[in-house]
Amino acid sequence: MRAVLRDAYGGPEVLRVGEVATPRPGPGEVLVRVRASSLNTADLDQLRGLPRIARVEGVRRPRSPHMGLDVAGEVEEVGSGVRDLERGDRVWADLFSHGHAALADYVRVPADASSRIPDGVSFVDAATVPHSGLLALQGLRAAAPFRAGTRVLINGAGGCVGPFAIQLAVSRGAHVTGVDSADKADLMRAAGAHEVIDYVTEDVTRSGKRYDVVLDIADTRGILAMRRCLKRGGRYSLIARRLGSFARYVLAGPLVGRLTGTRMGTILWKPNRRAYLDEFVALLAAGEVRPLIDSTWALDDAVTAFEHLASGRARGKVVVVP
Ligand SMILES: NC(=O)c1ccc[n+]([C@@H]2O[C@H](COP(=O)([O-])OP(=O)(O)OC[C@H]3O[C@@H](n4cnc5c(N)ncnc54)[C@H](OP(=O)(O)O)[C@@H]3O)[C@@H](O)[C@H]2O)c1
Structure with missing residues (x-):
């Protein structure tokens, strides 16, 4: 063969x-x-x-x-x-x-x-x-629960996993904002994103906007920067690209979460x-x-x-x- x-x-x-x-x-x-x-x-x-x-x-x-x-x-x-x-x-x-x-x-x-x-x-x-659908599912599950109108930010939403994550969040009634480069805006909108942000021209962690849930697929920013995107009581879930960021969220996530009234964690891939x-x-x-x-x-x-x-x-x- x-x-x-x-x-x-x-x-x-x-x-x-x-x-x-x-x-x-x-x-x-x-x-x-x-x-x-x-x-x-x-x-x-x-x-x-x-x-x-x-x-x-x-x-x-x-x-x-x-x-x-x-x-x-x-x-x-x-x-x-x-x-x-x-x-x-x-x-x-x-x-x-x-x-x-x-x-x-x-x-x-x-x-x-x-x-x-x-x-x-x-x-x-x-x-x-x-593969990508299951990563999206596991990432969103770690940030549950969802209600109609839950405001969700998906960072790195225009790659392999992002369009599944957008669709899964929309299917649960969430209002979804996707972050990726401008040339992926059409793909994110086709997946159902209500708003899109170009990471090249806008730093979402400095925008002043706050979300109930952040699913981070891009894994490009530090824990304190990403925490700024969360409302009080908000949940952050990382699909880690690098072992270093996985370890950082396992070790520091619970502490940062407790100090800031949020939940910050990373998923452990399940076969x-x-x-x-x-x-x-x-x-x-x-x-x-x-x-x-x-x-x-x-x-x-x-x-x-x-x-x-x-x-x-x-x-x-x-x-x-x-
Ligand atoms: N933790 C685990 O257990 C586990 C298990 C399996 C896989 N993974 C990893 O999980 C990731 C899965 O994601 P994927 O397949 O969707 O990756 P992907 O296709 O590379 O998508 C990531 C997207 O993020 C965008 N991006 C780059 N820099 C950004 C920034 N600063 N802000 C916002 N977006 C940015 C990329 O755009 P550009 O094209 O412009 O760079 C790309 O569209 C992979 O890295 C994979 O290795 C993790």
């Missing part, structure tokens, strides 16, 4: 599409025939081995040559012990903690990390959701489990979450797809179809 492969950390130039043996499912796994995959910033982190935390699976060189987090496809073969999935089932999964080998014709997936794609949702649309993705089923069916796609590429052109994402020109998800 074909697979996107690499032997070293680096830019898209270290990638190639090559031939490898088709895997067989182990106990508790299914073999999925990949119909679509999508790229995430976390794929770029794993490709580059940066930040250093992305080298958990190989400090000097990647232990696995494979790439790819998001998978949508059909079950081709069922491993021993799997009772609830069968050949032909349409499934999706985030393989961030499960071998990240989705950019291929076939991939082995733990059965308990995969769930059924909702009826009427295409493989291409489904493939955009798992994908079936129940998380199932939360998207009703949202997709109701049209409350709508995948926003930048472009679709053939598997043979996956290296160019990575170059496109790495260039910063993507506006929405970049999809790869075997």
